[in-house]
Amino acid sequence: MSELLAKIAECIEFGKINKAAPFPPQMKGQEGADELTRQAIDEGIPAQQILTEGLMIGMEKVGIKFRENKVFVPQVLMSAKAMSTAMMHLKPFFLSGEVKEKGTLIIGTVEGDLHDIGKNLVSMMVEGNGWKVVDLGTDVKADQFVAALKEHQNAIVGLSALLTTTMVNMGKITKAIKEAVPEAKVAIGGAPVTDDFRKKIGADAYSPDPQGLVEYLNTQVA
Amino acid sequence: MNGLELIKQAFALQPVGRIPWVPFVGVHGGYLISTDAETYLKSAEKITAGISKAIELYRPDGIPVVFDLQVEAEVLGCDIRWSEAGPPAVVSHPLAEGKSLKDLTIPGPDDGRLAVCLQAARSLREKYPDIALYGLITGPFTLALHLLGTDIFIKMFEAPKEIHAIMDFCSRTAQKIADYYMQAGCDVVALVDPMTSQIDRQTFDTFVKPYVTPVFEQVRQNNKLSSFFVCGHAQQNIEAMCDCKPDNISIDENIPLDFVKEIALEKGISFGGNMKLTVVLLMGSEEDCREHALECLDLGGNTGFILAPGCDLPRETPSKNLITVANLLNDPYQQEIVRTLEKKESTLEIFNMKDYGQADKVIVDIVTLDSESCAPCQYMVEAVKRVAPYFEGVVEWREHAIKKMEEVSFMSSLMVKNIPTICIDGKIAFVSKIPPEKVLVAAIQQRINEKLKLKIKSKKSEIILLGKDDEKFQELKERVNRAQTELGKDLEVKIITDQKNLASYGVVQLPAVVSVHYKIKSEGLVPSTEVIKEWLKEL
Numbered sequence: 199m200s201e202l203l204a205k206i207a208e209c210i211e212f213g214k215i216n217k218a219a220p221f222p223p224q225m226k227g228q229e230g231a232d233e234l235t236r237q238a239i240d241e242g243i244p245a246q247q248i249l250t251e252g253l254m255i256g257m258e259k260v261g262i263k264f265r266e267n268k269v270f271v272p273q274v275l276m277s278a279k280a281m282s283t284a285m286m287h288l289k290p291f292f293l294s295g296e297v298k299e300k301g302t303l304i305i306g307t308v309e310g311d312l313h314d315i316g317k318n319l320v321s322m323m324v325e326g327n328g329w330k331v332v333d334l335g336t337d338v339k340a341d342q343f344v345a346a347l348k349e350h351q352n353a354i355v356g357l358s359a360l361l362t363t364t365m366v367n368m369g370k371i372t373k374a375i376k377e378a379v380p381e382a383k384v385a386i387g388g389a390p391v392t393d394d395f396r397k398k399i400g401a402d403a404y405s406p407d408p409q410g411l412v413e414y415l416n417t418q419v420a
Numbered sequence: 421m422n423g424l425e426l427i428k429q430a431f432a433l434q435p436v437g438r439i440p441w442v443p444f445v446g447v448h449g450g451y452l453i454s455t456d457a458e459t460y461l462k463s464a465e466k467i468t469a470g471i472s473k474a475i476e477l478y479r480p481d482g483i484p485v486v487f488d489l490q491v492e493a494e495v496l497g498c499d500i501r502w503s504e505a506g507p508p509a510v511v512s513h514p515l516a517e518g519k520s521l522k523d524l525t526i527p528g529p530d531d532g533r534l535a536v537c538l539q540a541a542r543s544l545r546e547k548y549p550d551i552a553l554y555g556l557i558t559g560p561f562t563l564a565l566h567l568l569g570t571d572i573f574i575k576m577f578e579a580p581k582e583i584h585a586i587m588d589f590c591s592r593t594a595q596k597i598a599d600y601y602m603q604a605g606c607d608v609v610a611l612v613d614p615m616t617s618q619i620d621r622q623t624f625d626t627f628v629k630p631y632v633t634p635v636f637e638q639v640r641q642n643n644k645l646s647s648f649f650v651c652g653h654a655q656q657n658i659e660a661m662c663d664c665k666p667d668n669i670s671i672d673e674n675i676p677l678d679f680v681k682e683i684a685l686e687k688g689i690s691f692g693g694n695m696k697l698t699v700v701l702l703m704g705s706e707e708d709c710r711e712h713a714l715e716c717l718d719l720g721g722n723t724g725f726i727l728a729p730g731c732d733l734p735r736e737t738p739s740k741n742l743i744t745v746a747n748l749l750n751d752p753y754q755q756e757i758v759r760t761l762e763k764k765e766s767t768l769e770i771f772n773m774k775d776y777g778q779a780d781k782v783i784v785d786i787v788t789l790d791s792e793s794c795a796p797c798q799y800m801v802e803a804v805k806r807v808a809p810y811f812e813g814v815v816e817w818r819e820h821a822i823k824k825m826e827e828v829s830f831m832s833s834l835m836v837k838n839i840p841t842i843c844i845d846g847k848i849a850f851v852s853k854i855p856p857e858k859v860l861v862a863a864i865q866q867r868i869n870e871k872l873k874l875k876i877k878s879k880k881s882e883i884i885l886l887g888k889d890d891e892k893f894q895e896l897k898e899r900v901n902r903a904q905t906e907l908g909k910d911l912e913v914k915i916i917t918d919q920k921n922l923a924s925y926g927v928v929q930l931p932a933v934v935s936v937h938y939k940i941k942s943e944g945l946v947p948s949t950e951v952i953k954e955w956l957k958e959l
Contacts, residue, residue, distance in 0.1 A: 213577075221577035267656055271618040272573040279574065312501065312509040315570055315618070362697045362734040363447075363506035389652055389674075394699050 202241070203252040206234045206284065210256025210326075211263075213276025215283050221276055231280040235287045245291035246298075249328060253284055257326030261409030264319075271315065278322035285325075299330040300419050302353035304346045306338030308371055311364035316388055320356060323408035329415060340374035347379050354418060356411065357401070359388040369399035376400070383418060385411055422550035423481030424607060431645050431667050431690045433724040439717055441749055442554065442692065443742055445474040446487030446732035447507055452477070457735065458502040461488055464539035471544055475551065477739055479746045482552030482608065485541045485601075487732040488533075489558045489612055492593060493566035495532040496524055505735045513569035521585055524567075526593050529600045538604045545605030552608055554647070555601025559613020560590035560631040573618075576627055583627060591631035595638050602644050609639045610647040611666070614731070617652030617674075624660045636666045647692070651731035655679065662687035672730025673697065677719045685724060692726035695745070702734045706744045707837060713745045714758045753796070757789050757839045760822055761831075771833040777845025780875075782867050784808075784817040785843040787831045797821075799854045800840040807861050815864055845871075882912040887931030889917055896931045 208214075209231040212222045216232035229237075231253075238248050260277040263269045291297045303324050307317045314336050321331045332350055334342055343355055355375055359365040365388060372384045385403040386396055396404035403414045421429075426440040445452075449470025450460030460466045467486060475483060488507045494500050497519065499512040515521070529538055537555075544553055558566075564586045565572050576583050598609045616628050632648070639646040648666035650657070653674040661669050662684060670692040671680050677694050684691035693716075695701060700712045716727055727749065733742075748754050777783055784804055788797035804817050820827040822839065834843050842850040842860075844867050849855075855863070883900060887893035897915070904911055916922065925934055 219578070267653075270620040270623070270656075272576055272623060273620070275570075275573045276577060310503055310506070312511060318570075361506055362702065362731070363503075365698065366702075366734075390698055392699060395703075398699075398703065 200251070202234060202238050203243070203248065203255075205229075206231060206238065206248065206252035207256035207259070209234060210253055210277055210280050210284070211259045213273060213280050215276070215280045231284040232287075235284040239287055245288050245296055248284075249288060249297055253281055253288075254327055257281055257323060258409070258412075261323050261407070261412060265407040265409050271319065274319055274322070278319070278326070281322065281326050300328045301415065302330045302332060302350045303356050303415060304332045304334065304343065304350060304353045305356040305358065306334035306343065307336040307358045307360075308364055308367045309337055309339045310367055311359050311361055312336045313358075313360035316360060317356075317358040320358065320387065320408045320411055323412055324356075324415065327412045327416070340371040343371060343375055344378040347375065347382055354383045354385060354415060357384060357386045357388075359386075359391065362390045365390050365395065368395075368401070372399050372401045385414060387411060424550055424552045427482045427552040427608070427726065428645070430724055430726050433685070433688070433690055435723045437722075438749065439720065439722055439725055439727050440481035440552075441478075441727040441746070442482040442484075442552070443474065443478050443480050443745075444484055444487055444729050444732045445471060445478075446484070447505070447735045448733040448737055449474055451735045451737075452739065456504045457506055458504070458508070461486065461507065462533060462536060464536045464543065467536070467540035468543040468547070471540070472547065475548060477746075478742050479750070480551065482554055482726070484554040484556050484610065484732075485544060485606065486537045487556055487612075488537075489556075489562055489614070490566070491533050491537060492527060492558045492563055492597060495527040495534060496563075496567060496593075498566050507732075510566045513567060513571075515567045515586065516569040516571055521589055524589065526589075526596050529603075534597070534600065538600055541601060541604035541606055552645075553606045554608045554610045555598070555604070555606035556610050556612050556649075557594050557597040557601065557635075559611045559616065560587050560594050560635075561619075561628050562613050562615040563590040563593065565615045576623060580626075587627055587631045591634060594632075594635045598635055598639055599642075602639070602642050606644070608645045608647055608668075609635075610649050610670070611635055612649040612651075614649075614651040616657060616661075617650055617654035619657075621656050621660055624657045629660060629664055632666075633664045636664060640665075640667075649731075658683050659687070662689055665689075668692060668726065670694075670726070670728055674730075677716060681720065681725070690724035690726065691720075692728045693730055695727070695729045697730050697734060697737075701729060701741050702737050704741065706740060709741045709744045710748050710754070710758050713748050714755055717749070717755070718759070753789065753794050757822070760789070761828060771829060773833045773846050776834075777847070780871075781813075782811070782815045782864060782871065783845055784815060784864065785820055785830075785834070785846075786817065786840060787820045787822065787827075787834070787836045787843070788840045790821040790823050794839070796852070796854070797840040800842060800850075803854050803857065803860060804842065807857055807864065810861060811864060811868070814868060882914060882936045884914045884916060884925070884934040884936065885931065886916050886922055886925060886927050886934065893917075893931045896933070900933070 212225060214225045214230040216230035219230055260274055264274050305317055305321055307314055321333050325331045332346055334346060347353055347355060357368050357371060359368055368386050375382050375384055384401045386401045387405055391404060393404045405411045426436060429436050430440050447457040447460060450457055452473040453470050455466050460470060471483060490500050490508050490510055493510050497514040498510045500508040501511050502508045527534055541555060568586060601609055611632060616624060636646045646666045647668040647670055648661050649670045651672045655675045658680055668690040669684055671694050673694050673696045680691050695716055696712060700708050786801050786804055801819055808815055808817055820830050822828045822831055834846060836848060838851045841848055844863055849863055885896060900913060
């Protein structure tokens with residue numbers, strides 16, 4: 199059983215989607231996340247266990263390798279694709295309540311900015327760690343964040359920006375969120391963002407990489 | 421030597437007398453002439469006016485004509501969305517939405533906003549023959565991403581042939597655009613490919629290197645210079661970028677400058693960067709900019725280095741910050757000042773100067789780099805020396821050359837930020853400009869008057885009457901009261917009859933009168949030893 203979960207973790211780590219997928223070359227012809235997850239369910243392994251001991255382990259390894267510049271966006275996207283293929287099999291268990299999410303992250307690229315690669319990577323990593331993600335998309339204004347926060351009580355907010363010209367909007371949005379929901383936590387990230395900048399705008403967390411946000415979120419679990 | 425020659429020298433790895441600088445003015449040019457990004461980027465006249473303004477203010481050695489990586493994509497059919505404060509963003513990707521490569525043709529020089537950019541290049545060339553003009557072209561990988569969207573990342577693994585075909589098209593496009601810019605008179609073709617920061621070395625070698633190398637080769641054949649800009653965290657690809665054989669690479673603040681320097685010089689190409697765009701240039705103070713620019717200058721060195729921001733300047737970057745950088749660059753004195761201060765700041769002790777300048781004499785402090793080697797400092801010291809005799813005995817002056825640690829502490833304690841500065845009794849009076857004699861005399865005189873007023877106000881006296889409770893003592897008390905009334909004075913009169921206390925006043929025969937003068941020197945704080953010594957001298 200644990201061998202099967204380890205295999206699933208490996209498929210996620212290296213982005214092996216299914217048997218037919220040519221990537222990665224060293225796993226050509228082998229079964230992928232798709233087949234192995236189905237197999238695990240059929241063998242009666244609890245969905246929660248498949249998630250935490252298989253998928254999440256693989257995703258965490260990718261997150262760490264991404265942080266250490268050992269893999270880059272293309273590889274992470276492949277892992278995420280493998281992850282979402284596996285999640286299709288687990289979806290019914292989420293709906294039935296057998297698998298529980300750790301919490302909710304509301305995420306969006308800030309007003310004026312249309313870049314979504316970074317935000318999507320973060321969403322995938324956070325989701326892959328067992329969180330619910332409410333993705334508000336790109337060019338998201340302060341009131342949209344506030345409205346989402348009122349709908350999803352106790353959610354944590356993540357702001358993304360790629361441009362130096364739009365990152366300044368993070369300050370405005372953080373302020374609006376804190377005014378509307380004083381206890382709300384705001385995490386920020388994106389290429390031009392730094393921890394100095396976070397301090398300047400009064401946000402709660404900054405991470406240069408998605409895994410850092412995952413770690414921060416996990417410290418916030420009650 | 422003019423800017424173009426200086427840039428050429430740096431590109432050729434010849435040591436330079438002054439490090440050249442290339443501020444990446446993009447939509448910031450619009451800001452300088454109060455024009456929004458969209459109007460600016462659509463008008464050759466506006467671009468010419470904005471860049472001209474930037475040249476006038478920032479005195480660059482080289483400058484880009486336009487910094488907008490969406491120009492080619494827009495011509496090729498990507499929808500773009502404009503914003504007031506930044507370059508436009510691509511919002512649709514034709515190759516992901518039904519179009520195929522066969523439907524695309526390489527843009528011509530009159531297509532879309534390319535015509536605007538090239539016209540601006542020609543006008544600026546004519547106007548500024550001595551400045552290195554940079555023609556910026558969208559790198560093939562970034563252009564491919566515009567055309568295909570983020571699918572490109574997964575397709576590199578799942579459909580590599582398709583990606584190679586798209587990259588080939590984007591490479592041929594880049595070569596054409598490079599040609600147009602060179603014909604319009606640009607000296608440097610800069611290929612800007614920020615999206616390559618998102619891929620690993622192997623993917624770079626497979627999908628980027630074969631498609632950017634020919635662009636640089638073509639520029640070389642035309643006897644022009646080429647640069648490879650990558651904004652973003654591209655540390656893993658620096659060596660690979662050099663292997664594409666550009667003449668220069670330019671990087672942003674995500675990558676340590678010394679790391680890039682080492683690799684670039686080893687590969688025999690020049691390098692540029694990497695001033696911090698937001699926390700320093702956009703949001704920092706002038707001091708922050710000075711310190712940071714100097715740090716870059718010292719790290720980069722005078723061989724092969726070009727000072728530049730990490731990427732295009734945010735639109736609303738304060739002009740004063742960039743002017744500060746330009747001033748520093750052109751002023752070796754200032755560089756030495758900043759360098760001296762920077763080194764010493766970490767171990768700085770700040771004196772409590774709240775009560776500085778309360779002595780009877782007026783203290784004039786001149787904070788200098790060193791009046792023997794810094795001309796402005798010398799003139800300032802001489803100005804003070806000249807007026808000092810007018811106030812013989814009343815004014816004391818001192819020079820504080822910040823080459824000594826304790827003088828740096830003194831300078832910081834007085835909150836002096838510029839060299840040279842004159843402080844009168846601890847207050848900053850003249851900054852950088854040497855005051856004319858009359859003005860300086862007036863300033864000192866004013867302080868003397870102030871002090872005199874203060875002196876009169878703060879003096880308090882007390883009269884102590886010592887005696888036994890007898891007739892003589894009664895008489896004394898009455899006379900003192902009468903004297904007070906006649907003089908209109910309001911003195912504190914203290915009466916001491918306790919025998920035990922008499923001895924402490926050194927009085928032997930009674931009755932006796934002791935007068936005491938008080939002067940408030942400081943209140944509510946513990947003055948520094950240095951200050952107390954000044955007071956003691958008055959006694």
